[in-house]
Amino acid sequence: MSDLTKFPIETEALVVQSPGSDLVMTKIAIQDLRPDEVLVEIKYSGLCHTDLLLVEGHIPSLPYPAIAGHEGAGVIVALGGDPDSSVALSLGLTVGTSVLCSYFSCGSCRNCKAKLTSKCDSIIWGNLGGVRQSDSSTAATLANGSTATTPVSAHFFGQSSLSRLAVVNVRSIVKCDYPDQMGLYAPMGCGYQTGAGTVLNTLKPDPQDLVVILGTGSVGMAAMMACAALGVKHVIVVDRAQIKLDLAREIFEAVEGSGGTITLINDGPRRSNGEFVDRVKKATKGLGAKFVIDTTGSGEVIEDMMECVALGGTAVSVGFPPSGQMITIDAGAFFIGNKSWITVLEGDAYPPEFIPRMIDLHRQGKFPIEKLIKIYAVEDLKQARADEEAGKVITPVLNFSTTASSSQQSSKI
Numbered sequence: 001m002s003d004l005t006k007f008p009i010e011t012e013a014l015v016v017q018s019p020g021s022d023l024v025m026t027k028i029a030i031q032d033l034r035p036d037e038v039l040v041e042i043k044y045s046g047l048c049h050t051d052l053l054l055v056e057g058h059i060p061s062l063p064y065p066a067i068a069g070h071e072g073a074g075v076i077v078a079l080g081g082d083p084d085s086s087v088a089l090s091l092g093l094t095v096g097t098s099v100l101c102s103y104f105s106c107g108s109c110r111n112c113k114a115k116l117t118s119k120c121d122s123i124i125w126g127n128l129g130g131v132r133q134s135d136s137s138t139a140a141t142l143a144n145g146s147t148a149t150t151p152v153s154a155h156f157f158g159q160s161s162l163s164r165l166a167v168v169n170v171r172s173i174v175k176c177d178y179p180d181q182m183g184l185y186a187p188m189g190c191g192y193q194t195g196a197g198t199v200l201n202t203l204k205p206d207p208q209d210l211v212v213i214l215g216t217g218s219v220g221m222a223a224m225m226a227c228a229a230l231g232v233k234h235v236i237v238v239d240r241a242q243i244k245l246d247l248a249r250e251i252f253e254a255v256e257g258s259g260g261t262i263t264l265i266n267d268g269p270r271r272s273n274g275e276f277v278d279r280v281k282k283a284t285k286g287l288g289a290k291f292v293i294d295t296t297g298s299g300e301v302i303e304d305m306m307e308c309v310a311l312g313g314t315a316v317s318v319g320f321p322p323s324g325q326m327i328t329i330d331a332g333a334f335f336i337g338n339k340s341w342i343t344v345l346e347g348d349a350y351p352p353e354f355i356p357r358m359i360d361l362h363r364q365g366k367f368p369i370e371k372l373i374k375i376y377a378v379e380d381l382k383q384a385r386a387d388e389e390a391g392k393v394i395t396p397v398l399n400f401s402t403t404a405s406s407s408q409q410s411s412k413i
C-alpha cells in the first residue's frame with residue numbers, strides 16, 4: 001500500500017461514469033482528509049437498492065462520475081487532522097480500529113442531538129449530495145495520468161464504500177467488536193438496519209398485530225426476522241420469487257424463540273395482473289393488516305399496499321422509489337379507513353446503538369443473517385448481481401481484500 005500520510009493517495013474504486021453506465025474498477029486519487037474524517041481500508045461492502053438508484057441515475061442531486069456504496073466494513077488506516085484536531089481520536093477511533101459504516105448525520109441539529117439521526121436536517125444533502133456536507137467539496141478525483149483533477153462524487157452516505165480506500169466521516173463510523181465477522185455485519189449499516197429498525201424502533205408491534213411485508217430482499221427479511229424476534233404471532237410475506245419465499249419460511253422458523261406463523265403469498269401488484277391484495281384480504285377475513293411494510297419502492301406495490309391496511313392501520317414505505325415516481329390512491333377510502341402512510345428512513349436507527357443491538361440479536365440466534373449473505377470477490381460483482389436477481393442470494397457482499405488489479409474491468413449492476 002502506498003504511503004498513507006502523503007496526499008494525494010492513489011487507489012481503486014468502482015466508478016460510475018454516467019447515469020446507467022457500468023461500474024468500472026477505476027484508479028482514483030484521494031486528495032485529502034478533513035479533521036472529522038478517517039481513511040478506511042474497505043474489506044467488505046454490501047450492495048443495496050439505493051446503490052442501484054445511483055448507478056441508474058435516479059438520484060438527481062448527484063453529479064457523475066460517482067462512487068456508490070454505503071454498507072462498508074474495514075479498518076481505519078489514517079486519521080484526518082493532526083492529533084489535536086482529529087475528531088476520530090476524541091471518539092476513541094484510531095489507526096487499526098475495525099469499523100462498520102452507516103449513514104451520515106450532522107450531529108449538531110436538534111434531531112441529531114436527540115439521537116433521531118434519520119431525521120437529521122442534512123439527511124438528504126449529507127447522504128445523497130456526492131460531496132462533503134460541510135463545504136461541498138469531494139475528496140476523490142480521477143487519477144488517469146494527466147487528468148487527475150476531474151472530481152468524482154463521493155461521500156455517498158458519508159462513505160462511498162465501493163472503493164479499496166474510502167474517506168469516511170466519523171459520523172458514519174460504528175466500531176466493530178467482531179473483526180472476524182466484518183463480512184457478515186457489513187449490511188447492518190443500511191439494509192438490515194432499515195428493515196429491523198422499522199419494526200423494532202418505529203412500529204413496535206404487539207404479538208397480536210398482523211404484519212405484512214412486501215418484498216423479501218435484505219430489508220424485508222430483516223423486518224421479518226425482527227417480527228419473529230418480537231414474538232409477533234402472524235406475519236404475511238409477499239414476493240414473486242418462490243425460492244425467496246421458501247427461504248423466508250426457513251429463516252422465520254429458525255429465529256430463536258419465534259413461535260409465530262408465517263403465510264407466504266407468491267404474487268404481485270394488480271396493475272401487473274397480480275392478486276396479492278385479494279390474497280392478503282382473504283388471509284385476514286377481509287380486514288387487512290395493522291402494519292404493511294413496502295420494501296420494494298415500486299409505485300404499483302405502494303398503491304396496493306394502501307388497500308392491504310386495516311382500519312386504523314399503517315402503511316409503511318421503507319423502499320426508496322425512483323425520483324419522479326407518482327402514485328394514485330383512493331383518497332376517500334384512505335380517509336374513511338382512518339389509515340396512515342409513513343415513510344421510514346434507515347429504520348429510525350441511531351447506528352452507534354442500534355447496530356450493536358442487531359449484532360447482539362444475531363449472537364443470540366434471533367437474527368440469522370448468515371442464511372442471507374454470500375460473499376463475492378469484488379471481481380465477481382456481475383455474478384453477485386445475477387445471483388441476487390435470480391433469488392439465489394438475498395444479500396450479496398463484496399470482498400475488497402483482493403489484489404488491486406492493474407487493468408480496468410467492467411461489471412454492470
Ligand SMILES: [Zn+2]
Pocket residue numbers: 105106107108109110111112119120121122
Ligand atoms: Zn443533524
Ligand SMILES: [Zn+2]
Pocket residue numbers: 048049050051070190191
Ligand atoms: Zn441502503
